[in-house]
Amino acid sequence: NAGVTQTPKFQVLKTGQSMTLQCAQDMNHNSMYWYRQDPGMGLRLIYYSASEGTTDKGEVPNGYNVSRLNKREFSLRLESAAPSQTSVYFCASSGTGGEVNQPQHFGDGTRLSIL
Amino acid sequence: AQSVTQLDSHVSVSEGTPVLLRCNYSSSYSPSLFWYVQHPNKGLQLLLKYTSAATLVKGINGFEAEFKKSETSFHLTKPSAHMSDAAEYFCVVSDAGSSYKLIFGSGTRLLVRP
Numbered sequence: 001n002a003g004v005t006q007t008p009k010f011q012v013l014k015t016g017q018s019m020t021l022q023c024a025q026d027m028n029h030n031s032m033y034w035y036r037q038d039p040g041m042g043l044r045l046i047y048y049s050a051s052e053g054t055t056d057k058g059e060v061p062n063g064y065n066v067s068r069l070n071k072r073e074f075s076l077r078l079e080s081a082a083p084s085q086t087s088v089y090f091c092a093s094s095g096t097g098g099e100v101n102q103p104q105h106f107g108d109g110t111r112l113s114i115l
Numbered sequence: 116a117q118s119v120t121q122l123d124s125h126v127s128v129s130e131g132t133p134v135l136l137r138c139n140y141s142s143s144y145s146p147s148l149f150w151y152v153q154h155p156n157k158g159l160q161l162l163l164k165y166t167s168a169a170t171l172v173k174g175i176n177g178f179e180a181e182f183k184k185s186e187t188s189f190h191l192t193k194p195s196a197h198m199s200d201a202a203e204y205f206c207v208v209s210d211a212g213s214s215y216k217l218i219f220g221s222g223t224r225l226l227v228r229p
Contacts, residue, residue: 004158040124042205042219043159058216090158103149104217106158 002026004107006091012113013081021076021110023091031094032074033058033104034066036087043090049074081114088112117142119208121220129228134178134193136223138206141187147209148189149217150180154202162204165189176200201227 007022025032030051035043035058045058047066055066063085065077074093078085088111092104122137140146147166151159163174170182180191189206206220 040221042221043217044219045216048216092159103161103164104159106151106160108156108158 004091004093004105006089006107006110008110009108010111012115013078014115015082017081017114019078019081019112021078021089021091021112022073023075023107024073025091025093025105026072027093027095027105028071029093029095029105030071031102032068033092033094034064034074034076035090035092036060036085037090037109038087046076046089083114086112086114117146117208117218119206119218119220121204121206121223123223124221125224125226127226127228128196130198131195134191134196134200134225136191136204136206136225138189138191138220139187140189140206140208142208148180148182149207149209150174150178150189150191151205151207152202153205153222159205162191196225196227198227198229201225 004025033048034046037043044060046064047058049055049068052071067075088109090109091107094102094104118141120139145167149164150162152162153159162178163172165172165182173179178193180189182189203222203224205222207217
């Protein structure tokens with residue numbers, strides 16, 4: 001019963017390096033999301049994908065790109081990492097099932113440090 | 116625009132005493148509201164949700180929340196705290212412009228003293 005799986009769990013990068021964070025869900029959910037969590041700020045939405053084949057910007061998209069590879073997988077890419085992107089990144093998914101405002105299910109996060 | 120304010124950044128209670136975590140929201144629509152819990156080094160787990168049915172919502176682990184439209188509040192309560200309740204709690208409102216987007220409060224860290 002995996003739910004939402006994120007890899008890697010931890011990563012240290014140097015400024016300017018690139019990296020892709022991976023996320024997969026096994027709940028047949030249509031919608032997937034990427035958030036970042038910084039101290040005292042709750043979670044902020046980076047990008048989301050309402051359904052396979054679509055992606056949209058969230059609150060803080062600058063410096064990131066995403067790919068909805070298929071229904072299960074949604075990746076987040078940092079093309080040129082900056083220290084301001086040091087954060088904990090969470091992937092989430094939710095079903096539609098004809099009901100609006102479905103709760104989101106979260107992975108355990110990727111802790112990313114950029115030196 | 117939607118927003119949510121958690122009134123306390125930290126709450127400390129003794130084991131066996133009641134828990135109250137306060138949340139106010141701002142919404143021009145009938146909102147959907149959620150409480151999530153986050154244990155250390157873990158993702159967020161849904162505690163309960165309100166979606167315009169009963170105003171008193173029961174969740175997991177003995178938590179409940181009451182939607183009060185006149186006060187624009189959605190406070191989380193539990194009659195008796197357990198050590199395992201120590202975690203961070205987030206009040207969340209859905210974005211009326213998109214059923215896919217959630218707006219998170221800044222969180223309340225609950226400390227439970229033995």
